[in-house]
Amino acid sequence: xxxxxxxxxxxxxxxxxxxxxxxxxxxxxxxxxxxxxxxxxxxxxxxxxxxxxxxxxxxxxxxxxxxxxxxxxxxxxxxxxxxxxxxxxxxxxxxxxxxxxxxxxxxxxxxxxxxxxxxxxxxxxxxxxxxxxxxxxxxxxxxxxxxxxxxxxxxxxxxxxxxxxxxxxxxxxxxx
Numbered sequence: 001x002x003x004x005x006x007x008x009x010x011x012x013x014x015x016x017x018x019x020x021x022x023x024x025x026x027x028x029x030x031x032x033x034x035x036x037x038x039x040x041x042x043x044x045x046x047x048x049x050x051x052x053x054x055x056x057x058x059x060x061x062x063x064x065x066x067x068x069x070x071x072x073x074x075x076x077x078x079x080x081x082x083x084x085x086x087x088x089x090x091x092x093x094x095x096x097x098x099x100x101x102x103x104x105x106x107x108x109x110x111x112x113x114x115x116x117x118x119x120x121x122x123x124x125x126x127x128x129x130x131x132x133x134x135x136x137x138x139x140x141x142x143x144x145x146x147x148x149x150x151x152x153x154x155x156x157x158x159x160x161x162x163x164x165x166x167x168x169x170x171x172x173x174x175x176x
Contacts, residue, residue, distance in 0.1 A: 071158035071159070072158075081151070085115075
């Protein structure tokens with residue numbers, strides 16, 4: 001249980017009373033903020049001091065923003081089961097030629113592959129299964145491709161983070 005103690009916060013477990021300075025570099029101070037984030041007023045005897053609530057809210061906001069950035073980056077990656085198409089862009093070569101119709105110099109353009117194609121993975125793979133009997137012949141089973149299963153699970157987890165992120169956090173990150 002935490003209590004406000006002037007500029008410090010005190011922690012008391014019934015046998016030990018410890019003063020915690022309001023210093024963001026102090027790990028105990030960070031633990032106080034984590035307790036406020038997780039438990040709210042239940043972790044404090046009396047009201048949570050405004051400066052601690054503001055610091056806890058900022059820590060939560062920053063944590064949500066970082067998780068949202070990571071999740072959106074993960075979802076933006078190509079799906080292993082779908083693959084990725086090649087992207088070709090026309091880019092200037094650095095050379096110029098004179099256009100006699102417009103009487104201007106124009107860039108010489110060349111098609112450049114800016115993203116290589118990646119073929120989708122096979123949906124299933126075959127694995128050899130050895131039974132408990134050492135003399136039995138191994139069998140071959142077809143199973144869902146574990147790489148695709150893991151990719152789909154990671155994408156679903158990232159999407160859940162995106163879906164649960166509060167709108168102000170999303171707006172903040174997208175405006176960066």
